[in-house]
Amino acid sequence: MCGIIGVTADPEVYGNVVPRLVEGLKLLEYRGYDSAGFALVECGTGRLVVLKDKGRIDDIVEKYRVTGYCAATGIAHTRWATHGAPSRVNAHPHMDCSGRIAVVHNGIIKNFAELRAMLEERGHRFQSETDTEVIAHLFEEYLRQGLEPLDAFRRLVSVVEGAYAIALIHLGEPSRIYFARNVSPLIIGLGNGFNAVSSDIPSLLPLTRRVLALRDGEYGFIEPYKVYIEYRGRPVAWSERVTHVAWSVEAASKGGYPHYMLKEIMEQPRVLYETYMGLLSSDEVQRAASLIASAGRVFITGAGTSYHAGLVFAYYMATVAGTPVYAFIASEHETYANLFDSDTVLIAVSQSGETIDTLQALRAARKRGSKIIAVSNVVASTIPRESDVAIYTRAGPEIGVAATKTFLTQVLALTLLSLEVARLRGAVSESMYSESVKRLADSGRKAGEGLERSSRQVERLVGLLKEVKSMYILGRGLGVPLALEAALKVKEVSYIHAEAYPAGESKHGPIALVEEGFPVIFIGADDGDMRDRLQSNVMEMKARGAYTVVVGSNAYSGMKGVDMYIGLGAFDELTAPYAVIPPLQLLAYKLAVALGRDPDKPRNLAKTVTVE
Incomplete structure (x- = not known):
């Protein structure tokens, strides 16, 4: 759910990594976050600079003039709160007592309370409520005990428990980023004169297309010209695991669309x-x-x-x-x-x-x-x-x-x-199988036709639905899971309550909520097989004053009691999802925009849920 990006580079070859950290972090916004921050080994002074706060990346970058800094090594993070409320103090990166170590982390450290208690007994002073800060102090503690940095990190990984992706820098090795992965994803990006680490591929695309996905239990470090990985104390041969990402940088951008x-x-x-x-x-x-x-x-x-x-x-x-x-x-x-x-x-x-x-x-x-x-x-x-x-x-x-x-x-x-x-x-039969597979070649065309045929009606429907607080989306057979997905999209991005269930269940309870003007959308997800049964469901809702909408194939045109019919062309059960779902996604999107919501970043949600 949180996002990590770290880059270490040869400054003579690659220059300043700060713009790449900002760009990479913005490409991780979709994962969901409430705060963000950067830790930079500053050019010239060699200081460890930490800039962080709650809020949007753009606001933080402007407030702290992040792009005015120069660094050859840095880590950055977007945080989704799990331990401690969203705040500047709880935002990542976190530092140790000396201010020479900075760490970012995705996931949850299950034994952080006992580790924190142990560290506090040994004189460590904590600034935040987060589990992540334990990692910085634990690394500091092992260095104090005389361990070499790699040994200290190795011991750290053996002690912390839970799901985590970690990136850590310290001034003792200013061109090295330590990393570790357990459950939470972490990926190495391989470059010429630089290497990078990230929680997801899009943030690496402006840098490289050569990536290496770490496996659970692996840890190590990157330097501008070196990648070193261990598993349970033994070096890992990783070169054959490198993959080439075909996605372009443009594929991770909006491509001219508003969202x-x-x-x-x-x-x-x-x-x-x-x-x-x-x-x-x-x-x-x-x-x-x-x-x-x-x-x-x-x-x-x-x-x-x-x-x-x-x-x-x-x-x-x-x-x-x-x-x-x-x-x-x-x-x-x-x-x-x-x-x-x-x-x-x-x-x-x-x-x-x-x-x-x-x-x-x-x-x-x-x-x-x-x-x-x-x-x-x-x-x-x-x-x-x-x-x-x-x-x-x-x-x-x-x-x-x-x-x-x-x-x-x-x-x-x-x-x-x-x-x-x-x-x-x-x-x-073999012939039926072959014919069915060939029909699925039309899936993309059906999606395009559905969007084209429905666009005007969807605009009209948005004008009616943007004022309501609740709606039903109903189907029969295949239409039931499609209705569930459509209702989820409406809830996610417009924040209007939408409930989906099998249309035949109305009389068993849900119809009690139906009153004058209550919107009910019916999905006809076949070539007419369910028409008669869906017709009776439409009529029972209409009799209670519902505003009824049917979204379906040509076979569902002309039904009685329908206030709006959105015809999507000819299709059967095999190709129905591709015709039906895109218009309903478009409905959810346009409702969100009409209500002033941000459809790309719905409140309280994250793209990838990697913690319980």
Whole structure:
């Protein structure tokens, strides 16, 4: 959830790293933060300068004139409060008693209270409420005891417990940045005359495309011309793990759109095509399907949007492959842990590949001998690395906090997986399988058509909905998980309460809230199979005074009791998500803008949740 960027460079070759730290930190804004800061080894004086505060990066940079400083080594951080309220004192970086050590950290140090008590007994004075400050004082303590810096850091890593990504600098080695990773992601960026460390790839793109994803338990240091990694006291050979990132710097920018969210909604026709072609040209789906076809039980898990993608997969597995799949929210994995065994496959869906709840579910299943399939957008992230098979979507970087293009690329990957399982189990013929796979080639085109056909109606609907405090979004069959995702998007970015549930459940309680003008959006996610049943649901809502909207295929035009129909063209259940979801994402986005919200940075939310 927090962000880290650190750069150390040869000043004769690379010059001042401060502008790169500022730029890199801004590219981590999407992870969510409440404060930010910089620690710089100042050129000329050799002083360790720390500049930090609560608030936005731009405001902090201006207030403290950050870009007026020169440094060849520095670390920077965006903080999402977990220990201690957002404040200047609690913002990172944190220092030791001497002011010669600075540290930034993502995650939670579970044993920080006992470590702090021990350090205070030995005379260390703390300035903040955070768990992170313990790291700086612990390093200082080990140096006081006479340990060499690497030995001190090695011991530090052996003592701290929890999920963490750490970057640390000290004046004894002004061109070195120490790092450590356990659970929280950390990546090395490799350059010529410099090296960098970051919590996520986008911040490294202005510097390099050669990256190395650290693994749990690894630690070490970077210098301008050296990368050194250890695991449990032994050096790690890492050169063969270096990967080339194909994303361009421009791909992580807004590309002329006012917000990342809108840019990413409009990118869906392209990224769906790229994901489709990428999956067809690899064996990821086939290998995953083989595991599922031979399994006794299949589970799928994720958090938020990824869970909704899992529900779509469970629907297709039931209706196309004739195979039950148990979908559960990752944070509830303990409920299902006793069902995991060696005859089980767990599919772990995570946009970032680092979602802590999903990672914990994966590890619980792995511990009991289950096979693991990952679906992720980030190559070499933790969840794919700890899986038997990884299916990668090709959505590119998604900067907006609310998931848009990653949802539909997940759905596309999982739909192809369900079709392959159906083929292996004989639930569909070879010809039906081939025809279905070919139809999915239209996923990107359906997304584009849906956006084009709905734009005017969405604008009109925004004018009506921006005044309301609550709404229902309903569906049947496949429409249920799509409604759940649409409602989540509305809540996330507009802050209007939106509730989704199966349309047939209205009479069992929710209809009690319906009164004159209450908005109810119905999703027709097929070629008309559910029309008659959805029609009766529309009428029961209309009879209570609801304002009714139907979003669906051509087959849903002309329904009685409908105040607004948003027609999205011809499609069936296989291609419905790609036509239906983008217009509803656009609705959520435009509602947010109309209400003066920032759709890229919704309040209280973060892009990647890496702490419990």
